[in-house]
Amino acid sequence: DTGVSQDPRHKITKRGQNVTFRCDPISEHNRLYWYRQTLGQGPEFLTYFQNEAQLEKSRLLSDRFSAERPKGSFSTLEIQRTEQGDSAMYLCASSSFETQYFGPGTRLLVL
Amino acid sequence: QQPVQSPQAVILREGEDAVINCSSSKALYSVHWYRQKHGEAPVFLMILLKGGEQKGHEKISASFNEKKQQSSLYLTASQLSYSGTYFCGTERGGSFNDYKLSFGAGTTVTVRA
Numbered sequence: 385d386t387g388v389s390q391d392p393r394h395k396i397t398k399r400g401q402n403v404t405f406r407c408d409p410i411s412e413h414n415r416l417y418w419y420r421q422t423l424g425q426g427p428e429f430l431t432y433f434q435n436e437a438q439l440e441k442s443r444l445l446s447d448r449f450s451a452e453r454p455k456g457s458f459s460t461l462e463i464q465r466t467e468q469g470d471s472a473m474y475l476c477a478s479s480s481f482e483t484q485y486f487g488p489g490t491r492l493l494v495l
Numbered sequence: 496q497q498p499v500q501s502p503q504a505v506i507l508r509e510g511e512d513a514v515i516n517c518s519s520s521k522a523l524y525s526v527h528w529y530r531q532k533h534g535e536a537p538v539f540l541m542i543l544l545k546g547g548e549q550k551g552h553e554k555i556s557a558s559f560n561e562k563k564q565q566s567s568l569y570l571t572a573s574q575l576s577y578s579g580t581y582f583c584g585t586e587r588g589g590s591f592n593d594y595k596l597s598f599g600a601g602t603t604v605t606v607r608a
Contacts, residue, residue, distance in 0.1 A: 426598030
């Protein structure tokens with residue numbers, strides 16, 4: 385039973401660059417979530433998909449953020465024109481019912 | 496909307512017990528508990544649905560008081576492996592279709608030999 389995987393695990397970029405993260409959920413899970421976690425805080429909801437449909441986006445998510453889940457399988461999260469405030473751990477989770485299982489996260493550092 | 500966890504941190508010796516509390520100002524449908532070790536992903540411990548059912552996971556159990564919108568996580572006879580940061584994630588009542596979770600700031604548990 386493979387869990388949720390995320391790639392890359394670490395990303396260092398310069399302010400103003402675009403970055404893209406990938407999440408591969410547990411294969412039979414139809415829901416996929418993106419969260420952001422900063423130091424000393426709990427995960428903060430960004431957006432979620434049911435199959436390929438993006439059903440909700442957090443108001444905290446600016447227009448620089450976009451997420452896709454083509455064909456209802458893996459998902460990508462893109463951040464355009466990165467800012468230093470985007471530095472955080474980006475977590476992906478998937479579920480089929482209530483329980484969400486998290487991936488290892490992508491740690492982003494914007495210089 | 497973010498639940499409030501208390502205490503912020505607790506230090507235990509092996510074999511001691513601890514209680515972590517999670518409270519919300521909103522009506523809840525469910526409470527989810529996770530443990531996260533430094534640099535790792537949050538690991539699911541248990542879920543409690545409204546109805547006040549108490550669940551257990553090894554020597555870790557939890558309860559959910561629907562009337563007070565509070566949940567408590569009980570660490571019994573703590574082991575070194577229990578060290579980490581514990582988060583509660585809450586799902587609002589009425590949101591039956593998305594399971595979107597709001598997480599507390601976490602409680603850091605340190606178990607010493």
